[in-house]
Amino acid sequence: MPIKDLPVEEYYIPGSAACPGCPATMAMRTVFKALGKNMMMVVPACCTAVIESLHPNTSFNIPTMNIAFEAAAAGASGVEAALRKQGKTDTTVVAWAGDGGTYDIGIQALSGALERRTNFIYICYNNQIYSNTGIQRSGATPYGAWTTTTVGGKREFRKEMGEIVLAHHIPYVAQACISYPEDLYNKVKKAKAIKGPKYIEILAPCPPGWRFGMEKTVEMGTLAVETGAWALYEYENEKMTFNGRSKLILEKKVERKPVEEWIKYQGRFRHLFAPEKDDKSIKEIQNHIDQIWERYRSCYL
């Protein structure tokens, strides 16, 4: 659906305490538009717990319950069961968590809820760090990135959470990015119509966390996709489809831009460029992305 045709109703309402240029708010606005009024949301500890504003105010016009860091998927399981018992099966239950709450502390509850075939949409907005606590490494932080707990740059590669979820053989898994709102909207719409567990992960470039200007959020997302540092895909009925630019990259119809084109704008990689350029580390990052795409081709083309 073209962006001009998205529903005009806003469930993400004024009063938010988000940073300027926050990608989570962009994602949320689109997700809310796709799901409409008949939804409930469970939010663990993450930036959204701040974004939603201070008690007794709220910036959401959606019933929302905050829950402990590792408990989003389990809490949502309970909400879903209660709604089913009440016969309200048309209400969409959403667990909305960051990458810390998904990749790391919340992975057990998520895996359990997926295996139990919980009828909900689990959305991970992935900014590749623990941003709410002030930029610490997570399982989603890419190799080489500075965080306050990887001061010299992270020495490990990030997990492929989407594929961990995929191994649960649930009906719908997708990766999206805030820079492609139509794609995100369509994926959420599709997930809403499917019964059972759905997982959507949204890449969310974070200006203070990644150290770039607040006006560059969308550009950082676009470059992540264009360099292949992030892929847009959806996995439905055991079949993988890459979307948009990522499809063209997979089919080798367009070249991936060098990853340097993405990382050079981010202060979290500054130590790879100054005082001297660290070609070795940049190459490590590039090689890793190359390997991921080789695997994507062998598995999904």
Place this chain on the structure above:
Amino acid sequence: MSIMIDTGNYIAAKAAIMAKPDVVAAYPITPQTTLVEGIAKYVETGEYKGEYICVESEHSAMAACIGASAVGVRTFTGTSSHGLLLMHEMLHWAALARLPVIMCNINRVIGPGWNIWSDENDSISQRDTGWIQFYCSSNQEIFDTIIQSFKLGENEKISLPVMISYNAFILSHTSMPVNVPKQKEIDDFLPKRKPKWELDVNNPITFGNIILPGEYEKVRKEMQVAHNNALKLIPEIAKDWKKRFGRFHGDLLEFYKCEEPDYILLSMGAIGAESKVAIDNLQKNGFKVGLARVRTFRPFPQEEIIKLGKKADLIVIDRNISPGMEGVVFTEVKSSLYGKSDAKTYGFIAGLGGKDVTYNDIENICKKVINKKAKDFEWYGLEEM
């Protein structure tokens, strides 16, 4: 009314499903296992018509109960020992969210080393989570307390989760005859839950977002008021139950032969039941010792303890220990009495790790006090280290 002869866990499962919870979420742990198996059996027979979520951990069990309870429905779970400890964070969450999740906890020892027998350190160490805590001494009391707990926790003046604790194996795996009311009688006693707040698409609220210090302190005070309300409501519910079903296990405490005592023995759980035999024997031999079995650990019955302290010296047996201090009930009793009574108090630790505490042991403890040989606080049956 019918008689069911079964173990504490199967009796608890029966009570739970007769309260008709909409959602049960649970994870198995010895010795709670037969409780969740009992509920699973009722799912299979169709006697339990609610949703049963087989979660992947106790933390998720409590999180799922919280999620369901937030939608406004009735919830139940059960756990034990390490399972309860894993839930700890979510116990606070349920209580602060004022969600009346009802839970059985089968009192089991904490490791290492692994030990599946009974002591109370699991639930005692959840003292400050905001949960109402009952301790039972028979399978009939387990049944009756579970049903009563739904009525208590869901009352609008309470809105708190309730934990019903009973001893591993001594009760959980021991069969006793239990009077089971008709379903209609339970339904008449237990009205449908009217939630204090709920997630509702027609009235969207954000629950649990950031709260500033001044507002947060009010939340804590409201919880305290709810616990004070429970001190009044627990006896009312027990009285109503007695009127309807003819059974009474005490309210905040159960008193036994406490008319004109020189000493009153305080204990909880199965030791409380065993103590009755000891009291009979002691009184037969001319020792004026009565029993006050503490049923409600939170809220703690301070006023009643003060009344006891005004008529006798107090002996407390704790099947728990706060390391670096003493038995927890002993501390609570002394704290309640401070400045209000001159009663002497004697604390004993007994039965940790599931060590058997017989009526002989209880008599020995009381006689040691009566013969002026007891210290203020000691470990029964262990040599000095």
